[in-house]
Amino acid sequence: MLTNKQKRFLQKKAHHLKPIFQIGKSGIHDKMIGEIDSALEARELIKINLLQNTLEDVNDAGLQLAEGTGAELVQIIGGTIILYKESKENKQIEIPKA
Known part of the structure; x- marks a missing residue:
């Protein structure tokens, strides 16, 4: 679970x-x-865009993708979902400690 400080870091x-x-x-x-x-x-950190013609709710889609991939839901802005998952073999992002 990410803290607010860590989420802000990932949002940047x-x-x-x-x-x-x-x-x-x-x-x-x-x-x-x-x-x-x-x-x-x-x-490790990606953005996913929901198109206007989708029947999915952006909040439900974000939670479904986070749960399905084992990732952390960093943020939802408009129709954009930001997900983070620490890589096992290709670690690039050093998250600040809580």
Whole structure:
């Protein structure tokens, strides 16, 4: 579980990132969760964009993706979800201690 200080740190790190996944009208499915999990292992911090034609609620989608990948939900802004998961083999981000 991330503290508020750690979330703010990750939000600053994610500010310049471009979303690498988009959720459209097909919604969230197992294959997408697997791909997002792989991306989290490679990058640790990612943004996901919900398109206007999606039937998913952004808050529900964020919680579903975080739970499905074992990641931490850092922030939801508009239609953008920011997820963080510490990489096992490719650690890049050093999070400040609580």
